[in-house]
Amino acid sequence: MMDAATYFSAKLRHETDPSDVHEAQRAGRTMTLVDVRSEAAWDRGRVTGAVHLPHREITARAAAEIDRATPVVVYCWGPGCNAGAKAALAFATAGYDVREMIGGYEYWAREGLPTEDDSGPLPRRFDPLTMVVR
Numbered sequence: 001m002m003d004a005a006t007y008f009s010a011k012l013r014h015e016t017d018p019s020d021v022h023e024a025q026r027a028g029r030t031m032t033l034v035d036v037r038s039e040a041a042w043d044r045g046r047v048t049g050a051v052h053l054p055h056r057e058i059t060a061r062a063a064a065e066i067d068r069a070t071p072v073v074v075y076c077w078g079p080g081c082n083a084g085a086k087a088a089l090a091f092a093t094a095g096y097d098v099r100e101m102i103g104g105y106e107y108w109a110r111e112g113l114p115t116e117d118d119s120g121p122l123p124r125r126f127d128p129l130t131m132v133v134r
Helices: 004-014 018-026 039-044 055-065 083-093 104-110
Strands: 032-035 072-075 098-101 115-117
Touching: 004 098, 018 104, 055 083, 072 083, 072 104, 083 098, 104 115
Parallel strands: 032 072, 072 098
Antiparallel strands: none
């Protein structure tokens, strides 16, 4: 039986959250942020700086499009979507250093972090249920 410290240590090696990803971006840490949602979802908005690779296409496209030497962070829509976990598994199986961004695009946007679509930056809205707004 795994003890709690071992479990949570392993969990944190494979997961991250929107606040930590945004802080890593601001600090200039190298990563490839991958939106694994559908084309229609991508077109409606995505995390600023993300690349698009739907989870069903990772096995066929990742090696040609995503640098294996760069850590990968994947995200889907939100907590009710398991495509992020499917994508993380596909990247891990292919030998990538990968983490899943829990909360996905939903919590990124709810925290008021930068989003964009093909026309440019989208308005930032802060949800007081997910963060303290000052």
